[in-house]
Amino acid sequence: MTEELLNSWVSAVNHILWDYLLIYGLIGIGLFFTLYLGVPQITRFGEGMKQVFGGLFQKRGQGGKDQKSLSSFQALAVAISAQIGTGNVAGVATAITAGGPGAIFWMWLSAILGMSTIFSEAVLAQKYRVVSHGKYIGGPAFYITHGLTPKLGYRPARLLAGVFSVALILALGFIGNATQSNSITSAVTVAFDLPPLAVGLVIAALAAAIIVGGIERIAKFAQFVVPFMALVYMICALVILVQFSAHIVPVMRQIVVAAFDPAALGGGLAGISVREAIRFGVARGLFSNEAGMGSTPHAHATAQVAHPVQQGIVAFIGVFIDTLLVCTATALIILLTDANLLGLKGAAVTQEAFHIAFGHWGQKLLAVCLTFFAFTTIIGWYYFGESNIRYLFKHRGLGTYRTLVLCAIVLGALGKVDVVWNMSDMFNGFMVMPNLLALFLLRKEVRAAYQDYLGRKKSGQPMSYPYEQHL
Numbered sequence: 001m002t003e004e005l006l007n008s009w010v011s012a013v014n015h016i017l018w019d020y021l022l023i024y025g026l027i028g029i030g031l032f033f034t035l036y037l038g039v040p041q042i043t044r045f046g047e048g049m050k051q052v053f054g055g056l057f058q059k060r061g062q063g064g065k066d067q068k069s070l071s072s073f074q075a076l077a078v079a080i081s082a083q084i085g086t087g088n089v090a091g092v093a094t095a096i097t098a099g100g101p102g103a104i105f106w107m108w109l110s111a112i113l114g115m116s117t118i119f120s121e122a123v124l125a126q127k128y129r130v131v132s133h134g135k136y137i138g139g140p141a142f143y144i145t146h147g148l149t150p151k152l153g154y155r156p157a158r159l160l161a162g163v164f165s166v167a168l169i170l171a172l173g174f175i176g177n178a179t180q181s182n183s184i185t186s187a188v189t190v191a192f193d194l195p196p197l198a199v200g201l202v203i204a205a206l207a208a209a210i211i212v213g214g215i216e217r218i219a220k221f222a223q224f225v226v227p228f229m230a231l232v233y234m235i236c237a238l239v240i241l242v243q244f245s246a247h248i249v250p251v252m253r254q255i256v257v258a259a260f261d262p263a264a265l266g267g268g269l270a271g272i273s274v275r276e277a278i279r280f281g282v283a284r285g286l287f288s289n290e291a292g293m294g295s296t297p298h299a300h301a302t303a304q305v306a307h308p309v310q311q312g313i314v315a316f317i318g319v320f321i322d323t324l325l326v327c328t329a330t331a332l333i334i335l336l337t338d339a340n341l342l343g344l345k346g347a348a349v350t351q352e353a354f355h356i357a358f359g360h361w362g363q364k365l366l367a368v369c370l371t372f373f374a375f376t377t378i379i380g381w382y383y384f385g386e387s388n389i390r391y392l393f394k395h396r397g398l399g400t401y402r403t404l405v406l407c408a409i410v411l412g413a414l415g416k417v418d419v420v421w422n423m424s425d426m427f428n429g430f431m432v433m434p435n436l437l438a439l440f441l442l443r444k445e446v447r448a449a450y451q452d453y454l455g456r457k458k459s460g461q462p463m464s465y466p467y468e469q470h471l
Helices: 003-036 045-054 074-083 090-099 103-126 140-152 155-190 198-210 216-244 245-260 273-288 308-337 346-360 360-393 397-412 418-441 443-459
Strands: 128-134 135-137
Touching: 003 103, 003 128, 003 418, 045 074, 045 273, 045 308, 074 216, 074 308, 074 360, 074 397, 090 103, 090 273, 090 308, 090 346, 103 198, 103 245, 103 273, 103 418, 103 443, 135 360, 140 155, 140 245, 140 360, 140 418, 155 198, 155 346, 155 397, 155 418, 198 216, 198 360, 198 397, 198 443, 216 245, 216 360, 216 443, 245 273, 245 308, 273 308, 308 346, 308 443, 346 360, 360 397, 418 443
Parallel strands: none
Antiparallel strands: 128 135
């Protein structure tokens, strides 16, 4: 099979998966849980912010007594390390150039709905987590197996979990990390004129130094780097907002008007429909924050909290930070500088926006930001793959998996191949489908946990939950 034929076939599968099935499935499950649970992302938002930043300097859950777990904030940092990546830079730019400024409005809406989805994922990840080598691990493969076995039987549940695990390992651990490495290399070689192989080897070496330390070292890295990189990027956005402050109100109006009637703004938006604005805004938003994709629950399963709902509340703050803060910052940077009107595509749009705002150093500044974003995603995605290797093979195969991930990082730096990116999207789709099915079938378990939490909070009872022990 030639590369062109393979790429054509994969693109056709992606067209069906992402343009028809998954966008509607992800939005639908987000809307369902939002209504089914009573809008927890709104009613519990303040509580979530307090829990996240109140635990900022806590080393472990429960005052450091439980050596199997991370603190709630550390687990969130690992999740955000994967969420904030190239999608926040290139994905937002693509949404705007393909779907117009109105795509940002639909990106916001999908994120708000997605907050209830990721809440449900985190609750289930907590409830059905297991202990492996003295550490908590969990995620969709675990809640599919243990949650759906009573409903579907062991073999169908195990098969569904296996499909998810294999798809995630391929989509994120191997192909996804190759594409993230390629993104770093593309930005760094342009900005600093370095050889791609050298960049790839450095990325692999730095990644190896972190991942060999297991989840504890990954969490410590994420806990330090994630707040720093997000803060630097938001400061850059704030500087640009001040520079172009006179245009903020017109840009916000442009986003809202273009969401419902792109033609009303005329110009280059005349050929963009509301359908395209919705399609690209929703797709890129979901790709960035990963709500419903089944990736971040692996991180949230590791947190030590008294009740699963507490980590669910923390989890949706991650979507807020990723999409409603960082992605919005990118969107405003692009629209305020009119970088989207220059005929560029992808990350080049955001690079040009930084160049307009900061001059010659703008490109280098974005290259540094993008490097942090993509590198932390590599670390997060590696761990999500490791959790599924442990699910499939227990303690076996971990060394082989690590070696293959590092090889993928180096190979990814050597050149962009369209079919690899498209295959990453395809396997992402394959892992989303069993996760969405499991979320819907386990909806009563999510609501029961949430009602238990609300009941305890209302009556003033201590927060506790009968965690099930699964082998």
